Amino acid sequence: MAISPLAQIHPSAIVEEGAQIADRVKVGPFCHIGPEAVLHPGVELMSHVVVQGITEIGEDTLVHPFAVLGGIPQDLKFKGEKTRLVIGKRNRIREHVTMSTGTGGGGGLTQVGDDGLFMAGCHVAHDCIVGNNVILVNNSALAGHCHIGDEVIVGGLSGVHQWVRIGRGAIIGAVTMVTADVIPHGLVQAPRGKLDGLNLVGLKRRGVDRSDITALRAAFQMLAQGEGAFQDRARRLGDETTSDYVREIVAFVTGETDRSFLTPGKA
Structure with a gap:
């Protein structure tokens, strides 16, 4: 088991053999780290965090209680193939966030960039590619295969349909269903997702x-x-x-x- 002597692991945490735990990692009470997980320097799991599957978490990422990272895809076509979740650096992952690994038919990789904020209860599904500086507000959800550009904000209680692309710098208002691609720097709102203009405030x-x-x-x-x-x-x-x-x-x-x-x- 590759665990750095400089890592801090609470006695109640379970770290399975094979997991890689780097310097300055903090694993809080009642966390469960699977055998194929990789935690890079400075990662902190506060408590009750589950890291499953082939999951890599980048430097200085903070994960709040009850998040589940690397769970199997919510896809009936998934047959247990080896797929991955890669999370970048300095992300803030709040309570009850879920992020799935990829699927064999979708490229095998779910990828999250750097410096994101994933608020409580949001979901990143299988095979999503999420850019840098992205904000998913409380209880928003990305369906499978979505591509989310850098600096995108998805409002609370919003959903993004599978295979949808959202261009860099776009903003999705709260309680919005997005079923089609959104141009970079677009402003989308209304229950069924209307392109109402540009994200001028963000620009x-x-x-x-x-x-x-x-x-x-x-x-x-x-x-x-x-x-x-x-x-x-x-x-x-x-x-x-x-x-x-x-x-x-x-x-x-x-x-x-x-x-x-x-x-x-x-x-």
Whole structure:
């Protein structure tokens, strides 16, 4: 068992043979660490945390009580194949959060980036790819195979349909069901998920230049009111713009997807 002598493990915790526990790790009371878990330096499991399966938790991540990380997918097609959950650095994972490993048919990996905040009761399903600086608010849920870009916020009690992509910097309002892809920096709200505009507050907080915000506003209007199909409007934007932020939207809309798009004015 590869346990660092500098790790602090409570006597009531169970650490199964084979688990790898690095320096500065703290494992609190009544935690259960499975034999294929890897805890990197500075990880802290406060109490009653379960780490199952092939699960890797990055440096300085803090996990609050009753979280379950690396449980088997909630997918009837899963047949016990060896799949993984990889969680990045400096994440804050609150009470009762669940994150599943991947499935063989979905790539075998659920991946969470760095510096995220996963509030109480939220769920990250099998084969999701979650970026950096993501916030999932209380009791929100990502279904299988979702791709969530950097700096996305998903509001409380919201759900994201399987295979949906949410672009960088988008924000999903509370109590919203998202069933189609969301453009980068989009603002989505209403019970059935309506693309209502841009995440202007987030853009300003991140210090985005005013000229780029102006370009994004103009791009959104063209996507909302221009002629032709949504993808055609996006391609025309790519030919006309000099803004990297607008080009990011164009690349997102013209990229590969298994879903349709939330478009302005369409729920």
